[in-house]
Amino acid sequence: MIAFIVRRLLSAVVLMFIITAVTFGIFFLVPKAAGVSEDDLAARFAGKSPTPEALAQVKERLSLDEPLPVQYGRFVKAIVAGDSYDTGVSEVECSAPCLGYSFRTSTPVLDEILDRAPVTLSLAVGAAVIWVIVGVSIGVLSALRRGSLFDRAAMAVALAGVSLPVFFTGLLSLAFIVHAWGLLPSVDYKPLTQDPAAWASSLILPWITLAFLYAAMYARLTRAGMLETMNEDYIRTARAKGLPERTVVTKHGLRAALTPLLTIFGLDFGLLVGGAVLTERAFSLKGLGQLSLDGVIQSDLPVVLGVVLFAALFVVLANLVVDVLYGVVDPRVRHS
Amino acid sequence: MGDKRPAETLDGTPVTMAEGSPPPTAFLEVRDLRIHFPTDDGLVKSVDGLSFRLERGRTLGIVGESGSGKSVTSLGILGLHNRRNAKVSGEIWLDGQELVGASPEEVRRLRGRRMAMIFQDPLSSMHPFYTVGDQIIEAYRVHNDVSKKVARKHAVDMLGRVGIPKPERRVDDYPHQFSGGMRQRAMIAMALSCDPELLIADEPTTALDVTVQAQILDLIRDLQEEFNSAIIMITHDLGVVAELSDDILVMYAGRSVEQASVQDAFHRPLHPYTWGLLGSMPRLDRERSERLLPIKGTPPSLINVPAGCAFSPRCAYAELNEGRSETERPELAEVEPGHRVACHLPLERRRQIWETEILPKL
Amino acid sequence: MKSPKVWTAMTAGAVVLSLGLSACGGGDDGDGEGGSAATKFDAGSNGIVNPSDKKGGVLRMGMSDDFDSTDPGDTYYAFGNNFVRLYSRTLMTYTSKPGADSNKPSPDLAEAAGVPSDGNKTWTFKLKKGLKYEDGSEIKAEHIKYAVARTYDRGVLSHGPAYFPQLLDAGDYKGPYKNKNLDDFKGIETPDDYTVVFKLKDPFPEFNELVTFSGQTAPVPPDKDKGAQYRLHPLSSGPYKWEGDYQPKKGGVLVRNENWDASTDPNRKALPDRIEITAGLEANEVDNRLLNGQLHVDLPGSGVQDAARQKILTDPKLKANADNPYAGFHWYVPISTVNIPNVECRKAIVYAADRDAMWRAYGGDVGGERSTSIQPPIIAGRQKGTDLYTSTAAGYKGDVNKAKEALQACGQPNGFSTTMVYRSDRPKEKAVAEALEQSLGKAGIKLTLKGYPAGTYTAEQFGSPSFVKKEKIGLGTYGWAADWPTGYGYLQAISDGKAIVPAGNSNPSELDDPEINKMWNDVVKLDDAAQREAIYNQIDQKIREKAAILPNVYAKSLLYRPQTLANVYFHAGFGMYDYANLGVTG
């Protein structure tokens, strides 16, 4: 098991370098292919009507005048060995793992990420709790009462949930539930450590909105998985033993039906922790998704790279946890 | 289903289908069992008027090509069909208790305790997430109010009884850690954990290789002697039946076409389909390539069963009956004591064909 | 899946709907309180709404984006320059008055306006004495010199205006981060602690205006400078100071600076005790909070989103709390003198343009006014001028015959084809482009429309001469507002040949006309503002004669002022409410 985890972690590191290299490449090469020059890139950082001298200074400061491999090399080196950044007056230490320094906000990227991660994490965890409970319950009930009115209604709602964009449902719920009806307070994130009640009440709407999307997805997946599992030979065996139907469903059916969901959950959750861009945007939550969106809009490469790396780390970690859990749940995996 | 043909039992006493007919004396008696599945393509008549009897300590072999309704029959006896997509009618009497009309809960309480089943594929039939021991313990405890510890000891005993070495250790293994044969033994241990009086084995050896097959069959025979249970041995392999059974029921398209003692079935079979099965049976003293008379054609659709004799499209003797084979369904008739056949061909003619045409080629 | 456009429309619709519902509850409660007379639509454009001297309360400001920088030396946005007045005093600042008077420079740190000598090449400012920073230390002339020196380093302070490096006579001075010895910076002399002398390369008559418009003369003590990180907590010289640091993209809090002396500062009332700033709100959320009073000010000051706009304009109660002033922008259409070198062909474009449709694209009366001159109305001394090759008459759809005559004169009687660009994420600009495609098509001028993202449009596409040349772009949508409200502030960057730069070019017509260039050279030698204004109006006329710009609409913004906001008025210098003088009630 240990060897397995180590192996997975190592491949995760390799994977993350590939991801950053690709992000790096996309960031520089794609605009270049589209005809964007270094001057143009620098102009995004300079004010109105920048002079050529001003552009030259920006390019120098952002290292845009260096070859790509050198820039990437520095990025990697900073992660491993740390780096320092010149504010003009002094050097700002950025100790390893240094994810770079945002020229937009003059802050080390890691600080920004760590500052915002709790928001996204709060959003993701809360929503996940809701969507797993709601989605799985509905999926199981639907499967057991396949074809019933409940099943058909639930699946119709689920279809809506899957196909409505969260930005739309988000703005809509905000407009009605908060602003028109005043049922919930405005979404103003308060840290959990400061005021748990305020934390929960400010996040409840984003949770529900985000959970709606996923619950719909999970209800459909659970239903499909449950229907498939309940047709398995071992379910027939369980019945042949004379087990009560409840035991058959919960002990034999549900456990097997939910196991594949674990993988999907790991991936979904990992991706979400990397930033729920649309939900954060809709609810003005200052999380990682918003950070990366700003990074992209403002061409703030270090921020984009940092969030991508962080998100990748979380996806990889979530998958690792899932794999370990899988081993616990499914003995076949453990022994292979 | 309106046609009220008289159904008959293995020992020849006609069975009437009227409601409230007296409980039979046999341990297991199936009367005019019909199991139909309404599907989008039409009504699948998987079992369509099946009757037979079985006594304690006896073994009935049910043979037939795959798709002839053997598994549906066995699941029907255990009450494992989903009431929502299967229409079950007829009567199933187990030791004086009727099961088709009984409540699901009543049938559940009999399952695993008085009647048990061994399935064809032991790997897919055991839950991959639970240890073999847990699955046996579960089967035992659902019907016996004992502690986990007692149940565990019982599970180890059972594993030992079915010939699993070091059962006290293997009890904590998962199904995938067992070999195919061992798995089937564990499956048997699970089925026998509550000493069932009726054991249905649905192709218990199909998934196994030949040597293991033989061991498992030996095991079942030994256990039967020990427990004196009634056994239904389902297979498409006549060899297995020959080895284990007292009586044989040949199924075709959801009906029985011939019922006889093993001796009669093998030495004086009187139905063209049975001849076909015998012909396609591999024999140890013969090369596989020399296998004779594989049955031509494919089994019929159970949605559109051919009119007349269901076997007629594939039967070499169908033309010898002035069209009756295609129009009139042959009824099961007793031709000798304990030997019933459903065929329009005159009996003498059949005996003659068997003697002169079939037997020499086998 | 539906297209993003459909979803956007659905969302907008839903938000409008919900605003309708919210209006029933939220609108009434303000009427009784405040004591002031019921306000009227647009009352804040020319007068003070809810006048007040009452101190106290919390002023809440929000925005969907963020400042380019909170460093007074590094912000260029008008709202940034407006906002930094809360914690930064500069040599000169705008007069804090409603109406046209607010355009005038007023001494701030300086005792009086800068005095020119040496033919407008030397400007001397005398500081008030005893002014202090938030830490109680004294503000000195050298700190202003240092503040200006910082703006030379375009790598560290890249956002702000670059006038000082362009105007001051400082050789190739590179800024204090590359050269620690401030004595090497010869562009400014500080003979004593209270005198600042600017040394210019060339005569520049509007130096007081230049010093007024930005925060770049806000003093920075060299030992307090943190370079790029100074923006997180600029040392306050104004009525408020940062509580902790500003958090980029998130916000911050301003509290009173006890070391600020109100008696030295006639331009800042500083009424609230506390000011809370929230950045990064979703745009509709800003409007929603503004309408229900949770927010007092939408910081960028460019007006509400479409959803709220519709709501406000259709509900008289809400409309009474809104103003519709000239925003300072002129939305116009530069015509490339490089890709369409023949003036007759450019004239044909102006003739054929359907001004009515172009105006409607911006929302009709509330969106703005059909323009004649290039300079918008809030520019000092601007003359309305007369229509050239076009008409601002209501319902004017273009003149196909005149356009065809011009094409004839151009030697292209059958018309020609060219590309028009616009910002794809701005539906109004897209509508303008489509209107032109239609009406120019009638005269035989075939437009190919291409949209680009707003984020890169002015830097990399329409703002890049090489791109314009490569893509053969003939015209595009554009908007411009003055750095300071004079003809120079508005027109120079968009019409002087010297202003053409390789990226982020603000003269997309690439007008490089010897006659106009000469006028720019000469006008700076004139001392008299009125004389200069006359020249500016001539340049304005010339630009239109050369058909380098097709005028369209003087933008009007729709600003909402919650009823709890006091002492509100539109400030022409910033093109929005005057943030240093707002108060709150209730």
Ligand SMILES: Nc1ncnc2c1ncn2[C@@H]1O[C@H](COP(=O)(O)OP(=O)(O)O)[C@@H](O)[C@H]1O
């Ligand atoms: N649930 C069901 N729905 C419809 N058809 C079924 C169902 N179960 C079995 N059948 C059909 O009944 C026929 C008999 O099946 P089965 O009893 O499994 O045959 P075998 O004799 O090989 O065991 C097959 O044609 C099968 O397709």
Ligand code: SF4
């Ligand atoms: S009834 Fe006819 S078709 Fe059927 S088995 Fe007998 S001979 Fe063949």
Ligand SMILES: [Mg+2]
């Ligand atoms: Mg079968």
